[in-house]
Amino acid sequence: MTRTDATVVALDEAFFADPHAVYATLRTTSPVTRALTPVGLSVWLVTRYDDARAALADPRLSKDGDRLAAVLDRHTVTSQRRVSLAAELLRHMLNSDPPDHTRLRKLVGRAFTVRAIAGLRPRIEQIATELADRMAAGPAEVDLLDTFAFPLPMTVICELLGVPDVDRTAFRGWTRSLLATDDDTLERTAAMAAMAQYLVDLVADKRARPGEDMLSAIVAASEHADRLSPDETVAMAFLLLVAGHETTVNLIGNGMLALLRRPDRLAGLRADPDLTPRAVEEFLRFDGPVDLATFRHTTEPVEIGGVTVPAGEIVLVALSSANRDPARFPDPDELDLQREAAGHLGFGFGLHHCLGAPLARLEGDVAFRTLLARFPAMALAVDPAALTWRSSILIRGLTRLPVRLDGQQRPA
Numbered sequence: 001m002t003r004t005d006a007t008v009v010a011l012d013e014a015f016f017a018d019p020h021a022v023y024a025t026l027r028t029t030s031p032v033t034r035a036l037t038p039v040g041l042s043v044w045l046v047t048r049y050d051d052a053r054a055a056l057a058d059p060r061l062s063k064d065g066d067r068l069a070a071v072l073d074r075h076t077v078t079s080q081r082r083v084s085l086a087a088e089l090l091r092h093m094l095n096s097d098p099p100d101h102t103r104l105r106k107l108v109g110r111a112f113t114v115r116a117i118a119g120l121r122p123r124i125e126q127i128a129t130e131l132a133d134r135m136a137a138g139p140a141e142v143d144l145l146d147t148f149a150f151p152l153p154m155t156v157i158c159e160l161l162g163v164p165d166v167d168r169t170a171f172r173g174w175t176r177s178l179l180a181t182d183d184d185t186l187e188r189t190a191a192m193a194a195m196a197q198y199l200v201d202l203v204a205d206k207r208a209r210p211g212e213d214m215l216s217a218i219v220a221a222s223e224h225a226d227r228l229s230p231d232e233t234v235a236m237a238f239l240l241l242v243a244g245h246e247t248t249v250n251l252i253g254n255g256m257l258a259l260l261r262r263p264d265r266l267a268g269l270r271a272d273p274d275l276t277p278r279a280v281e282e283f284l285r286f287d288g289p290v291d292l293a294t295f296r297h298t299t300e301p302v303e304i305g306g307v308t309v310p311a312g313e314i315v316l317v318a319l320s321s322a323n324r325d326p327a328r329f330p331d332p333d334e335l336d337l338q339r340e341a342a343g344h345l346g347f348g349f350g351l352h353h354c355l356g357a358p359l360a361r362l363e364g365d366v367a368f369r370t371l372l373a374r375f376p377a378m379a380l381a382v383d384p385a386a387l388t389w390r391s392s393i394l395i396r397g398l399t400r401l402p403v404r405l406d407g408q409q410r411p412a
């Protein structure tokens with residue numbers, strides 16, 4: 001951990017390499033503390049489970065996007081420029097408080113219930129099987145993120161929303177650039193603008209030629225002007241697409257890494273596939289895809305864990321830290337697939353609790369069952385110490401996950 005003074009934690013490369021070590025110290029020494037993001041934004045970090053859960057449910061911690069812009073400007077302490085966010089992409093539910101949040105979430109809520117999502121299982125299994133077939137027919141060493149963990153959720157969310165096949169590769173580049181903190185600011189602003197333009201065109205296309213997909217249904221709803229504005233329609237598409245694929249890829253990646261590092265756990269799960277739903281909850285707790293929840297800001301002074309955070313401050317709730325708080329989960333650094341991991345904050349908590357959780361759980365279930373059944377000899381192709389993590393204050397995910405499907409170690 002690097003500290004710029006006694007109380008400010010730097011969210012830097014050392015932090016991204018091992019956030020769990022930093023969090024373990026913070027939970028005992030300074031559970032609610034100041035931190036500095038890589039682009040020089042001054043924030044408050046909340047690291048204990050009880051404080052994190054309370055903060056996520058506290059209406060005084062606002063998600064209002066318009067007010068956030070002003071707060072962000074006040075808290076940027078370096079000269080580095082922030083990425084200019086395309087206005088069309090901002091008005092989504094994760095940037096809103098009630099009543100806008102309630103209206104936006106209700107519009108798609110029914111499509112994402114456990115029951116509605118369960119109908120997708122056969123198609124998700126088919127996609128997973130096709131990807132596994134392709135892997136089995138290819139080289140013995142692959143990047144599991146590229147060959148399986150990314151294309152599975154990407155294909156599912158694109159099919160659900162009605163994004164044409166040909167456009168999916170460009171989308172990956174844009175979102176990667178957007179969620180990284182190490183890319184050039186201008187490049188990220190350009191990626192954002194390109195994505196906004198693409199989605200504006202896609203929405204226009206759905207309006208002109210509606211299909212059976214969810215985006216066409218959202219566009220149809222937007223025609224009632226009181227329900228969804230044009231910007232809200234595009235922002236909804238943006239949120240669902242980005243949230244729908246940048247997260248589940250790392251549930252599969254981080255979960256597979258955890259298993260490959262613990263062959264005993266891997267063997268136990270392979271012997272009892274019905275344990276998979278429980279294992280997925282443990283992967284979400286142990287090393288979930290969302291490290292820090294999205295920005296919240298205080299609308300008045302708020303006491304969190306005995307510390308008074310003044311009004312107009314940005315608060316980052318450390319979900320990964322809450323999920324390893326020994327006060328909530330005994331022996332938290334142990335991967336225990338039998339444990340009762342329910343209550344983890346991997347999907348957030350409160351009003352903004354992940355809308356796509358039923359879909360993510362289903363994709364995770366299918367992914368692990370498929371990979372374990374099809375590749376019984378799968379092993380890490382590199383020393384775990386050689387693996388690198390993405391530089392993002394939101395996403396916890398590997399840059400690559402090289403595996404050998406035949407179980408052979410690469411010669412040194």
Ligand code: HEM
Nearest residue numbers: 093094243244247248251293294347348352354355356360
């Ligand atoms: C394992 C995969 C996933 C994880 C770990 C995850 C995690 C999260 C978290 C932590 C939040 C709350 C963020 C906050 O409060 O700051 C959230 C919100 C959200 N997620 Fe997910 N997510 C996943 C998959 C998905 C999928 C597949 C979708 C599908 C479209 C999705 C759609 C959303 C949406 C729309 C919200 C905003 C909800 C609101 O503001 O009311 N997520 N997710």
